Amino acid sequence: MGDVTCELCPRYCTIPEGGAGDCRVRVNIDGKLVATTYGRPSSVHIDPVEKKPLYHFHPGSAVFSIATAGCNLHCRNCQNWQLSQRGGEEMERIYRAEPADVVDAALAENCHSIAYTYSDPIIFYEYVYDTSVLAHDHGLKNIFVTAGYINEKPMRRLCQVIDATNIDLKAFDDGFYRRNCSGSLKPVLDAMVIAREEGVWLEVTNLVIPTLNDDIATVRRMAHWIRDNLGEQTPLHISRFTPHYQMRNLPPTPVESLHRVWNEARDAGLKYVYIGNIYGHKSESTYCPNDNTRLIHRVGFSVEEYNLTSDGRCPVCNQKVSGVW
Amino acid sequence: MKSRNRISTMRRRFLALLAVFSGSLLTSRSVATGKQRQLSLHEADFYKPHDLAG
Numbered sequence: 319m320g321d322v323t324c325e326l327c328p329r330y331c332t333i334p335e336g337g338a339g340d341c342r343v344r345v346n347i348d349g350k351l352v353a354t355t356y357g358r359p360s361s362v363h364i365d366p367v368e369k370k371p372l373y374h375f376h377p378g379s380a381v382f383s384i385a386t387a388g389c390n391l392h393c394r395n396c397q398n399w400q401l402s403q404r405g406g407e408e409m410e411r412i413y414r415a416e417p418a419d420v421v422d423a424a425l426a427e428n429c430h431s432i433a434y435t436y437s438d439p440i441i442f443y444e445y446v447y448d449t450s451v452l453a454h455d456h457g458l459k460n461i462f463v464t465a466g467y468i469n470e471k472p473m474r475r476l477c478q479v480i481d482a483t484n485i486d487l488k489a490f491d492d493g494f495y496r497r498n499c500s501g502s503l504k505p506v507l508d509a510m511v512i513a514r515e516e517g518v519w520l521e522v523t524n525l526v527i528p529t530l531n532d533d534i535a536t537v538r539r540m541a542h543w544i545r546d547n548l549g550e551q552t553p554l555h556i557s558r559f560t561p562h563y564q565m566r567n568l569p570p571t572p573v574e575s576l577h578r579v580w581n582e583a584r585d586a587g588l589k590y591v592y593i594g595n596i597y598g599h600k601s602e603s604t605y606c607p608n609d610n611t612r613l614i615h616r617v618g619f620s621v622e623e624y625n626l627t628s629d630g631r632c633p634v635c636n637q638k639v640s641g642v643w
Numbered sequence: 644m645k646s647r648n649r650i651s652t653m654r655r656r657f658l659a660l661l662a663v664f665s666g667s668l669l670t671s672r673s674v675a676t677g678k679q680r681q682l683s684l685h686e687a688d689f690y691k692p693h694d695l696a697g
């Protein structure tokens with residue numbers, strides 16, 4: 319028996335027999351690539367869709383959210399490192415949950431969707447795929463919350479079975495990815511374009527970290543790239559950093575920095591720019607890009623007021639708002 | 644990557660040894676084989692507050 323090469327993500331790990339890929343959970347057993355966390359999530363929660371965050375996809379709906387151990391990125395600021403930077407054997411909890419069990423539980427709890435989230439679901443790809451197919455058979459939607467560090471072929475295939483994705487664009491700077499995440503930028507940009515091309519509802523998150531990715535010229539390039547490659551209707555979530563894991567030396571993002579980034583993104587022409595991780599901020603809400611009517615009033619992850627028409631328009635000026643309503 | 648794998652194996656053995664000394668043969672076995680007790684999905688509290696991002 320020999321080595322196997324995992325072709326799922328841009329790392330292309332060559333895995334010796336008995337060894338694991340960089341993600342810790344995709345292993346070579348007897349010359350075969352095995353996803354060890356298939357059917358074995360370590361985190362299972364029901365969250366509002368706003369937490370993913372998705373603001374233009376069935377607002378206020380409940381999402382059955384699962385994750386297994388492992389990740390193919392190693393971000394120094396990972397908020398979920400106890401899940402993502404561990405192998406399955408290191409987890410305190412592991413649930414037995416085959417795709418049918420997940421779908422049954424999601425239906426029993428009246429969830430609208432299943433989200434593959436928290437760690438990076440790329441590394442439990444087969445589990446995501448099979449569960450998604452079954453979920454569709456039962457009328458559930460699928461949400462993929464990811465950093466988008468995946469190869470083109472598996473991404474296109476996955477897009478056939480998922481309905482919405484939030485892709486975390488960590489910085490519009492390859493050096494940032496290399497220094498802080500042990501990844502690279504290009505595959506992430508490609509994944510976002512693929513999601514758009516394949517008709518998956520896409521929202522983008524950018525966590526603003528003081529001194530590391532808050533340079534305004536870089537932010538401007540990011541906003542222009544999103545506008546030109548994904549469209550001005552793409553929601554962008556500008557999120558506040560708080561110190562975690564191996565990045566406790568930096569302070570939480572000052573609110574003024576978030577406002578600067580928000581202004582830059584709006585100046586670039588992006589229609590729906592949100593500020594996240596600041597409870598009660600007015601930019602948690604959705605406004606009409608035409609007349610600024612407040613269309614969806616959010617406080618934290620809660621929808622307080624919903625004014626869109628049933629076909630997703632502003633009730634005042636009839637402006638169509640992009641999304642899946 | 645090789646060194647990561649080696650560390651992981653060593654760590655697993657260390658944890659297994661630790662578990663033996665702490666008196667749990669079951670834990671030591673499960674850690675050594677990478678198979679800890681697996682819970683049924685019904686044992687999960689889906690609504691328990693958590694601080695995971697995403």
Ligand SMILES: [Zn+2]
Nearest residue numbers: 606609632635
């Ligand atoms: Zn309007």
